[in-house]
Amino acid sequence: MPRRPWRSLLGALALALVTAGAEAAEWGGIKPGESTMEVVRSRFGAPTLTKTEKTDGYDTAKWSYESPRTPAGVKSLVVDFGLLVSGVFQPQVVRTFRLEPKPGIFTRATVLAGWGEPARSSPVGEVPLWFFYETGLIVYFDKEGWQVEAMVFVQPQAPTPGAGGRQP
Numbered sequence: 064m065p066r067r068p069w070r071s072l073l074g075a076l077a078l079a080l081v082t083a084g085a086e087a088a089e090w091g092g093i094k095p096g097e098s099t100m101e102v103v104r105s106r107f108g109a110p111t112l113t114k115t116e117k118t119d120g121y122d123t124a125k126w127s128y129e130s131p132r133t134p135a136g137v138k139s140l141v142v143d144f145g146l147l148v149s150g151v152f153q154p155q156v157v158r159t160f161r162l163e164p165k166p167g168i169f170t171r172a173t174v175l176a177g178w179g180e181p182a183r184s185s186p187v188g189e190v191p192l193w194f195f196y197e198t199g200l201i202v203y204f205d206k207e208g209w210q211v212e213a214m215v216f217v218q219p220q221a222p223t224p225g226a227g228g229r230q231p
Contacts, residue, residue, distance in 0.1 A: 088199030088216050090162060091134060095199060096146060096218040098157045100124070103142055108132065110142075121145055121152050139163040162214045169211035174202050 092098070092106050103126065110126035117123070123145030133140055142160040146153050174194065181194035181202075192208035195201050201215040 088196060088219065090160075090214070090216060093142070093157060093160060093216070095157050095159055095216055096148075099155045100126075100144055101155070103157065107134070107140070118145060119147070121147070122154065123158070124154070136165050136168040137162060138165050159215060159217045162216070164211055164214070166210055169202075169214070171204060171209050171211070174211060 088095070089098075093103060107128055109132075111129045111132050112127040114125045114127070115122055116125060123143060126142045126144070128137075128140040128142075130138060140160065140162055143158045144155060146156040146158045148156070171192075178194075178196055178198070178200060182197045183195040185191070185193045190206050190208070191212070192204040193201060194204075197219060199217045199219040201217070202211055203213045203215075204210060205212050
């Protein structure tokens with residue numbers, strides 16, 4: 064079988080991304096509740112698409128990055144801006160972002176190795192499988208429960224008791 068050096072490169076990238084996220088729910092230097100539009104633009108450049116929306120009566124922004132403007136191994140990156148902190152709306156601050164990796168970049172094993180056991184997960188047998196981390200990460204898997212379809216990064220939050228799913 065011929066060697067595929069790009070697979071090694073993608074594997075190294077996935078490991079680096081997991082290692083970066085292991086301490087806190089952030090990715091690519093972007094952290095909800097702290098990072099700003101300026102930080103996102105400096106890391107990823109101009110977005111492919113920008114959109115403004117009303118969220119809870121506030122003007123918020125959404126930046127989308129689609130291939131080929133996404134980092135290696137990423138199909139899509141969507142960043143939502145605008146956060147209410149202590150009664151003050153901060154339109155430039157990252158509220159949440161959604162990362163959709165290319166197939167094979169993140170698997171359930173990669174997520175477990177990088178972030179450990181989740182605080183909560185979908186009930187046994189429920190499709191799609193999801194993991195919830197108190198550090199501010201929600202991971203959605205494909206119908207087989209193996210490939211990561213999306214990773215949603217939010218501010219850290221404790222799980223809601225009795226909200227369904229299972230606790231490890």
